[in-house]
Amino acid sequence: MKFDEIGNVMQRENLIEALNNITWKVSRPRQVVTANLKLAVLPVEKKTPCLVTDKSTLTLTTRSWLNAAKTLEDINLQEDIIQKELPQNTFLWTVSNRLAKKGPKSVPAFLLRVPEGLFQALYEAEFKQTQVGYLTFRNQVYLKVLRGFVANRWFLEKIFGLSPYDFAKGEVEGKAAPKRTASNALDLAEEKQASSLNYLSIDKYLQTTDGENTDKIMPYGAYLQLDELKTKGIQALKIEALDYDLTKRGGINLLMLTTLELMAGYFLMMESVSQEDIDQGRILAQQTALESPYAKDNLKQAQLFLAELAHFAAQVPYANAQKTLDSLAYRLKSPENTPAAKFLLNLGNYTAQTFILNQSKNDRQHPQTVALDTNSYRLLAEALLAGEDYQLILNEEGIIQVKNKLVKHGLQTSSNSALMTELWQNKQVAKALVQNAGFTTLEDVEIHSKAEFEKYFPQFEGLAVVVKNARNLSDEKTMLFRLPPAKETLWNCVQAYLKAGQVPLIEAVIPGSTYRALFFQDELLSVVERLPKSVVGDGHKTLSQLITLKNLTLGASEKATLAVQGWGMDTIIPRGTEVLLRYDATVGTGCRSLEVLDELDSSYVKPLKALAQALKLHDGALDVVIPNIYQPFNPKEAKMLIFLSAHPTTPLEMHENVVFGPQNIAVKILERL
Template sequence: MNFDEIGTQVIASELTEALSACSFQIERTWQILERKQQLAQIKRPLKNQYLELKSGVLRLTTKKGLDLANALTDMKLQESIVRQYLGSNYRLWPFSQGKFASERLGSKIRVALPEKLFSELYVARFSKSKISYVKFRNQVYLKILRGFYKNQALFPYLFGATPYTWQADINEKQLTPKRSVAWLKRASTISSSELNELKDLLSFDQALFDLGGDYAKRDEMLAKGIHYLEFKGLDLDPFVAHGVTKHQLRLLEVMVGYFLMTEETERPVEMVEAEKIAAENPFAKTAIFVKGHSFLKELDRFAKKFGYADWQGTFALLEKRLKEVETTPSAQLLRAQGTHEDLKEYGFFLAEKYQTAALLKQDGFDANTRSVLAEALLTGLDYQVISADQGLISLNGNLVKAGLQTDKNSALMTEMWQQKELTKSFLQSHGVASAKAWLLQDKQALVKVWPKVKDKAVVVKNALGSSSPATQLFRLPPKEKALKQAVLAQFKTSEQVMIEQVVAGSVYRALFVDGQVVSLIERIPANVVGDGRTPLKELIMKKNARARAKFEELTLGEIERQTLSAQGLKLDSVIARGIQVLLRYDATYATGSQSYEVLDEIDPSYVTELKRIAQLLKLADGALDVVIPNIYQPFEAEAEQLIFLNAHATPTLALHEYVLLEPEKRPLAKKLVERFK
């Protein structure tokens, strides 16, 4: 490969790392179908900087300036969130050729080189040429664009995935499949030889490969400069739910670097070459094989020389597509339709498969973060994923952890909340009542504690952090053996165990946002209600089938079986009509507990006391767990009508989103996001 003066200067200025630091923004447009395979009529259209959702069409646009890895993450996140928003009644048609007449479908990919690369090249060498910095940048981008036009025929071959143009009342068997009918419809008449100056490009509004800027009018690029390359001609990849693969992006990034640094070829461009390739039969040997394979090997040498990450996987896949025509996307589609009547039916099968998977899958985000990110995307609020593993995101420049916690909470106090006994001691000094508790540092400590608790109803739980499903509540004083078993079970997942005396009353959780109580729920233990004819096991199965969230699903672990046994019940027992059977006595998260919203019912004096406790703990965002015997009787501190249990920095929002007597999910995430607008 021969480097021109730009490439030579990139090497001399040690700027080669910038070659693999391109930024991406990706737009994808799908057709939306109903379950009956008709074009959808969306009743609630949405439009913001990230998405446009209207009758029959969904358009998703990633954030700007993302590197390749983050662009992939953002695409998957957006696609997953919107599929869940659409629910089970709608599907995204996976092809860029619509099943019904539609506006342009497919992907649009914007790629930008780092600004530092341009500025350092200009200062080091090209400022001496007496051209302005803006014109220098424009000329570089034009040079790269010419390289793409000279090699554009590769794209319908490597990524074409639309064999048919579907028309009403025409059977696929009457049609000849092609590599990409979508490409043929969009084919550009512009030639690389016509791109000597930016003004030459501006007259072509429908160029497949284009240059762009964030301007109201295209001609503003002349004076203000090009911001990115734009590729409008790639088909959606129907084999991935999010439509665009890492291999497409990586190939574009390597080609951008290659055309930036190497001498331009004098190769003549046949105007209809790409169209001929797009029109080829998907199983026919391509006319571009020799030229395409030679160019791909040249890219391989370039990518290896300059250390592009993960290029080998992309090169191996693309080379295989050139050598084995049946591995190209269009050919794979025709082979994969299998037992389906035709490709149209296979397309709907894929659409159904991706929609079902999106409604079931876990994507690495905690439920709170996902809920808040979904609201940000749907309302167009600026968001950024800082760390999916830690549930750390940014909303409009504000750091948020687990969908709720901000920097308004005291870091010192948040650390203290994890230690339940320490928090209780602190609050007791400020007149807040709490349940008596005994802390066990190890398994042997129970021997000393047993005489103190043997005549008390107690709950065994972990002493650090949130309660776990191993939590066990004894409504009556337990036998020593039963208590020991509960303690040992808790020590399997906890460093310290707490035995806490049970106090009379219902357990409530108060959710705080910006220091205000936005939700107050009563925690109801896992239960079923008999109908007089259905066995207990079947009642549990029926209730699980109606569960709206994972935490509502009932389990049948050791604690549940012990609880049923203590009531003299078996799984085949038939429960009398209207009788409630508890599977557990505690309302720990993820054990089938339910919630009932009482904020509008509780006497306001309790809300005042809850706010006081939150202020003492410097808790602006989070939750408090308390026991209250009677929420309708005004609070009196001396009567111990509110007993503190725990404080949580990152409580589960789903407990407040899915509550009894309200069939729809409550818009709690909307409240959380609105404070950052």
């Protein structure tokens, strides 16, 4: 193995590490099909940087430019989102062999970009003195790598080929012999076109192409005119010689990216291939595409090329190099290990098309959701569909970036200070802040011991009260008493929190409904009435059956609430009768939501905004009690608007999945970013 001048300079100047900084942009065009193997018609046409839909074809493209790990993360995220957005009973056709001729080709396109810093360092270190312009030098380096890929396209077909039949031409089992990769097989006209392509310079390439490239590996630039490759430079290499991986959602696996990276580095540093190598490589690529998936032809040749890559990798500090080499060696150990052969062996009693359809159905029915909170996921989904820029920043913290703005948990921006967020978590401190601004709060007290309970019990004796967590969201231990509880009953509720190492809060209750007001960038987006968990009788089922039917669970609070109402589990509930499982309605204990923003008297908007401003809450939610939302707000009436608590974020689902039909709050947030 011998490095050429570029390889020697990279070794001398310690530039080899830059090969770990290759970046990607991957497009995946796929047909959308029905359960009876017909092309579906997509209801809406879209054309955004990441999503294009056209009749029966859907194309997803990752954000540019990402490393291999981030590219796969983006592919998985896009796949999750689009699977949920597809029309009912339609599925993504997950392989490269199209089901029908209609629409564009259906092979993944890998855009591989060499780090710009590497070009600059090479040019300054050695090649500037040749008097060749930087743009010309850069184009020549890309073309050198491209020639290596064209000469060895057969290797990619051998390793990744997975399209045994050309369904669009009517090929099926029993009527046509399976191929390794029908998507890469060329007809006579395509072979002729490929043989005429010349990659010695960008001028020669432009002279020998009309925009089509049946080599399936070509120079790429996001330009309106092809000849701008010469004046503005090649931006990346476009590789369309790999088939989708049927076993991976999104069709792309890490082995594809790391193999292409390893080969790109090899072709960059090694001596350039000759035109004879390219011509022979094209012949071998056609033979490989057409060969039986079980063929042993050229297996030794592929193993020898892999040995060269391994020798090269031993001198280059590639991440994942050994894992990549081991995976490639496994596929070349036996023909049965290659993707096309494994596909045929796994068919069993299914036809190829039915097998693929079943895989497509499974992908849709069992989404492999990216580890991200629901709010962030919802906002990312709307950003993708709307064509807005986005990226994942810290998944585990729920921090994403949309429209160049950081958002936490799909709602919170940098507008809210960390200090205020910390204060809101202490319900009594938050109440003190709004009291100073002239708003009404409910009487409450924190309990830290039995002695404190004895001290403060007379203050709440004879009152309707609620016991809840003083520091965090309400949970299953929360208990609301519509009638004044006995002292022992109240202590048992308080004691449950103390035993759990939490601080309980006893709070007075007054007549009225509880509402959650959602703010984003100081705008009131939604006001929902929180409705307690309940079941409604049909005159036939017992209470136990109704609870089971709604998949609800009963804790101590639910059982106590039912006992107070006098309902037994075997009681048949009369038709239309609502049975409350809890009196409180909080996120932590489960509740239903009713959107009331349009019903809320407009006079409440101003005081709600003033309440948020008093807390310096620009993004987040306020819990309030309003006795009558239809009665105009009167600032002289203290109990017309009562503050309960503030939250830096809230589940968007609470404001979207509302009674009487869903609404899209994520879109409203996206519009205001």
